[in-house]
Amino acid sequence: MNLNGFKYFFLSGKGGVGKTTSSILMALYFSQRGEKTLLVSLDPAHSLGIALKAKLGELPKKVEEKLFALEVNPEKEMEKYLKKVEKEARQIVSPAFLGEVEEELKLAHSSPGALELATADAIYRIAVEGRGFDKIVFDTAPSGYTVRLVASPNSIVKWWKGLISVREEALKYEFLSNLKEKRKLKEIFREDPILKVLTKRLKEYETLKELFTGKETAFGVVFNEGLLPREIGVRTVRELEEAGAPVKFLVFNRVKNGIESLKAKNKIVIKVPEFKEEPIGIEKLKELLKLTRWEVK
Amino acid sequence: MLKALKLFLKGALLDQSTEKIEAKSKELNDRLLLLILSHKLGVPNPFFYHCVELLPYLSENLKGLERRILDRKSLISRLTGEIGEP
Numbered sequence: 001m002n003l004n005g006f007k008y009f010f011l012s013g014k015g016g017v018g019k020t021t022s023s024i025l026m027a028l029y030f031s032q033r034g035e036k037t038l039l040v041s042l043d044p045a046h047s048l049g050i051a052l053k054a055k056l057g058e059l060p061k062k063v064e065e066k067l068f069a070l071e072v073n074p075e076k077e078m079e080k081y082l083k084k085v086e087k088e089a090r091q092i093v094s095p096a097f098l099g100e101v102e103e104e105l106k107l108a109h110s111s112p113g114a115l116e117l118a119t120a121d122a123i124y125r126i127a128v129e130g131r132g133f134d135k136i137v138f139d140t141a142p143s144g145y146t147v148r149l150v151a152s153p154n155s156i157v158k159w160w161k162g163l164i165s166v167r168e169e170a171l172k173y174e175f176l177s178n179l180k181e182k183r184k185l186k187e188i189f190r191e192d193p194i195l196k197v198l199t200k201r202l203k204e205y206e207t208l209k210e211l212f213t214g215k216e217t218a219f220g221v222v223f224n225e226g227l228l229p230r231e232i233g234v235r236t237v238r239e240l241e242e243a244g245a246p247v248k249f250l251v252f253n254r255v256k257n258g259i260e261s262l263k264a265k266n267k268i269v270i271k272v273p274e275f276k277e278e279p280i281g282i283e284k285l286k287e288l289l290k291l292t293r294w295e296v297k
Numbered sequence: 298m299l300k301a302l303k304l305f306l307k308g309a310l311l312d313q314s315t316e317k318i319e320a321k322s323k324e325l326n327d328r329l330l331l332l333i334l335s336h337k338l339g340v341p342n343p344f345f346y347h348c349v350e351l352l353p354y355l356s357e358n359l360k361g362l363e364r365r366i367l368d369r370k371s372l373i374s375r376l377t378g379e380i381g382e383p
Contacts, residue, residue, distance in 0.1 A: 082349070089353040097356040104334065104352055104359075107345075111336075114346040156344060166329045173322030177315040194329075194354050201347055 002296070003249060003268060004033075006218040008127070008211060009137045011251070012240065013222035014232040018253040020047045021279055022222050022272065023139035025289050028282075031067035032289075035134035039069040040126055042119055042140050046071045053281045064282055068133070072126070074118040081118070082109060124204050127211055157209060160202040167194050218248035220270075225255055269295045323358070327365060330358050337363060 003009075003026075011023050020041070027039040038060055041048035048071055049056040052063050058076075060068035082105055089101045108114060123138070130136050171192060175185050189195055211217060219240050223233040233250075240247050249268040271293045279288045333348040333355075335341070342348065352359065 078346075085350050085353065089356070093353050093356040097360055100359045101352045101356050105349055107336070108349040111345045112341055113343045117344065117346045159344065163329060163332060166325055166332065170322045170325035170329065173318050173325065177319035177322060179315065194351055197350050197354075 003218060003294075006248065007135060007216040008218070009135065010140055010217070010219045010245075011138065011222055012140055012219065012236050013251075014229045014236075017222045017224045017229045017233070018251075018272070019043075019222050020051050020139050021285070021288075022220075022251040022253060022270070023137050024048070024051060024285050025272065025292055026220075026270075027067055027069075027135070027137045028064070028285060028289050029292075030135045030137075031064060034066065036132070037067050037135040037137065038126070038130050038133040039063075039067065040136060040138045041069075041071045042074070042122065042138055044074055044115070046073075048139055051280055051285075070126075072119070072122040074115050074122065077122055078109070078114060078118040081121070120208060121204070123211070124208055127207070156205045157202065160198060160205060164195065164198045164202065167192070167198060171195075213244045213246065217246060219245045220249040220251055221247060222251040222253055223255055224253040271295065326355065326358050327362060330355050330362055331366065334362070337366075 009023075009026060011019050011026070013019050020043075023039060023041075027037045031037040039048065041056070046056075048069060052069060054061065054063050054069065056069050056071040058070060058072065060070050063069050086102065086105055089098060089105070093101055126136065168189060171188055172185065175181055175188055181188075183191075221233050221236050221240070223229055237247050237250075247267065249270060251270045251272060253272045254274045255271070272288065273291050273293075275284070275288050275291070277284070279285050331338070333342065333345070333351060336345065
């Protein structure tokens with residue numbers, strides 16, 4: 001088994017273990033082999049730009065031959081989306097009802113899971129728009145967060161399907177009661193704006209589920225020498241696997257001995273050695289990559 | 298005269314025959330709205346953030362939703378709920 005067979009890579013692990021450095025090393029590894037690679041930071045506290053010594057934004061920026069990088073700002077994405085909905089509400093909702101809709105929109109901003117869903121939207125968008133890339137490496141936010149993101153699409157797909165059937169049922173009765181209706185039921189379904197939104201979301205979540213559990217995806221967990229990163233890392237591997245995410249590789253960042261409690265069978269182990277200084281900037285990272293070993297257990 | 302007769306017949310026969318079906322469709326839309334706004338019942342909807350996109354289209358159902366849900370038992374309030382506030 002090697003990592004070349006996969007297209008999407010998600011790196012997880014406790015904060016501060018070296019996820020960003022590991023993702024850059026991985027992306028560099030692929031780009032040096034001639035693969036067009038996109039490196040994406042999903043962490044709200046971005047460190048990718050600092051590590052690469054480059055100013056990154058929402059659009060892919062070339063940082064090296066065949067290597068592109070971008071930083072997603074979930075907060076900003078959230079803001080943009082809610083503004084769009086608000087604008088739409090102002091256009092179609094009668095003033096008598098607008099107040100109630102606006103109140104709910106305000107709630108949405110701080111509703112539980114909003115940031116996670118905004119991140120999921122970004123992953124979906126990048127996966128769809130990033131079809132031109134050979135490899136996409138995601139530097140994700142800390143573990144629990146990633147796990148939830150992966151575990152939810154399964155139940156979410158069912159839930160959206162339920163909403164769709166309720167709306168279709170309502171439209172059916174509306175169709176039966178409206179004797180002047182000239183359109184066919186199928187046309188009504190196709191033109192209904194609510195069904196349009198629902199099926200759009202359903203498609204998004206089906207794609208995400210496929211992305212998170214599919215054959216083109218490899219999840220990896222980053223460890224370092226400390227006890228906490230180890231324990232949390234082991235737990236992350238277990239949680240990810242239980243959620244159906246394929247954990248294919250482990251990154252041991254400055255780890256001197258093996259990790260016994262970890263069944264690293266059938267997993268690629270990437271060993272990143274101690275570096276003489278902090279690996280900031282592409283040249284130093286390239287040097288570090290030369291010292292990094294890839295082992296198949 | 299013919300027009301009045303037509304209207305009378307429509308009111309007497311057609312509307313009566315369809316009003317129950319129409320009420321059913323409204324009830325289903327209420328149910329949809331309640332699934333989206335489950336926090337109104339004290340159950341947070343983890344996907345609320347993605348659902349707000351639907352609210353502009355369901356805004357007419359939003360008004361009086363709580364009252365309709367709360368007063369399901371009372372026939373009069375249910376009827377006024379369906380007709381709307383004066």
